[in-house]
Amino acid sequence: MQPIQISLADFFHKIFYDLYQSIYVSLGGSLDDGVINWAERGIRFLEVGIKCVILLTVIGFFYWLFVYIVKHLKCRLHLSQRQVWIIRANLRYAWVVMSMLAIMTQIGVETKTIAATAKATAWAGFYYVLWANSGQILASILKHYELNASIEQLLKNLISVLIMVLALATILAQFGFDIVSLVAGLGIVGLAVGFAAQSTLANFIAGITILVEQSFQVGDWIRIKNQEGRVVKISLRATQILDRDNIIIIIPNATMSSSDVVNLTSKKMIRFDVPTRIELDASIEDARQAILKALAKDEVVLRQPAPTVTVGEIGDYAVHLVVRFWVAPLSVARIPIIKEQMQEKIKNSLEMAGMVIPKVALSVELPKSHISITDDMTKPDLTKTDMDESD
Template sequence: MAMAGITNFINEILQDLHTSFYLAIGGTLEEETRDWSSRAADLASTCIKILILLAVVGFFYWLAIYFVKHNQERLRISNKRLKVARSVLRYIWIVLSLIAVMSQLNVEPGTVKATAKASIWAGLYYVLWTTSGQIIHRVLDHYGLNASIEQLLKNLLSVLILVLGLASVMAQFGFDIVSLVAGLGIVGLAVGFAAQSTLANFIAGITILLEQSFQVGDWIKIGEQEGRVVLISLRTTHILTRDNITIIVPNSNVASSEVVNLTSKNFVRFDIRVRIAFEADIDTARAIIMQVLKDTDVILDRPEASATIVEIGEYGVFFIVRFWVTPSAVAQMPKIKENLNENIKKGLDEAGVSIPYPHMRLLMPKDVDYPIPTKPFETKTHLASDK
């Protein structure tokens, strides 16, 4: 009994496959007897027609490619435009071949018509997508905007073209685009609530790119982090420090923090402090400091550097030395300051200008008789100021 059941099951499957194949080659269920020879003849005739149509379409495609390729100089077509033209012609060849095959396979005329319209819409959006990048580049280059804005607009326009193209293609096959867009809106709202931080970073990234407070290549300081901006994406900003360490900061943190852009202008000023002794000659020390600044290549002559007294403290006289550098030197500023301190120290030593260390001086009047201590370690000391 078990073997008989399995045999019947296999026979039913084979019968279904037999019927499906007969229907696929043009037969009908209403036929009392299945005429395989006539069906085979019809199938062979259909295949021959399809091959002929494909050969004709392929011949015109080859002819168009041959004409464009051998008349490239006459038509003044660049290599980049030639690639675009070949892509368009290849797309037309594929679409025409598909329609030719569908027309010979008894596909409903409405489906063939919808496929043709959908192919036209898809081709138009493809051409728009390929040319949008060049259009955006020319417009932004004309107005002098940076590459970050260009990449943002390209991404947004690509997404917009993709959505509109998909909606136009689906509309040709009877899909309700309004309901689909409404459904996507509900899904997008739910995703937005689930990923609020990501959405906040995305909006902050767009704001940063549009405001252009800083650009890729600028040296900025965000809180305690300082470095060169190497990437501004829609979610994060990447900063490369002097130690060759990449710091990835969420855009929401960047937008809510105080950002110092050190390279937004043509030159930037820094300063160091130098201390000399009270009895040292100020003019001599200033001349040595200014000479060291003049001999340092990275320091600009205009605007002029300066060395002025900023404080007379407990342990000496303090100079504040101000100098200007170009934005390219900001990344090396610690090393520049270290070299300046070293060279100034050497110059002051050679000129005999002392740099005092913190100390305390005890002054006692000469006309006071101090008693000699009668016990070991017993002493009395009178401290007085200079008078």
């Protein structure tokens, strides 16, 4: 048992000694010195720490000085809250970058690496400012062309992706990466991913087609299959609609482009048809005037085109009327409740005019039966015993 204990001790002793040497080398020492002088290494580490603290204090002082100046010149320069936020964000970014570079200069990082890091952070800040303001710049440019929100959203997404790709390529180029080879490799990988994600690619192409054709836009009320709602977002992968129950329905763009989509708000007005009926001997003109008078009091019904009441059919027991009226697209979300309320108002208006909505009359004809009824079936049952009179 003794040899095994000695070998294990030597094993762990070697591990701790290797860790000891690696920590020493990481602090700037050399294994060729023979003796590891931890006191000298500690003094060197303390000097580096003090220098870093001094540099960070100086940089922090200038940062807070500029923030103080901006805060007190806000009213004099008539700066908005957004402008102040942008200036402070840039100052904060410069503070972080300068602090990082100051630490890198004191811990022995090569000059080339420090210069590359400075250039990379400068380019990263430039692309970040460009990305943050791209939406506002694009909106001001597209305002003169009167493009809808869907096209504007598509362009914003494409520009954001383009800025991110350019930023990544520019930052990697500062550290000596071959951008041409990287782009070629990404192209091959993208081709492979494209074959593996054909459904996603189909949704992407369908999304661009929807945005270009503008068959429906953000804000339109559409019906697709058994789903109905207002379009709230058209992305490059799917379309989101908000139904009457305040539930978001996400439908892939490939399904949207290959299905029959009914756009209920593509025009300035929508017509509703509500059926009703009156008795055969009732006056059609009196019923029409009573219904039109009730519709005139409803704010949802448009005055132009004027609502109409026409005879749809004359049945065996009633006259079937069709009440037609128009509403604005903003009322489409309330279609069911509008129809329900309109039926109630029509019924009340007819009753106030002294008219009764006839009920459906059903006539049932029974075939003649050839079964004879015997006397025993028609006679009462006389076999019942009399009750005891004593009870």
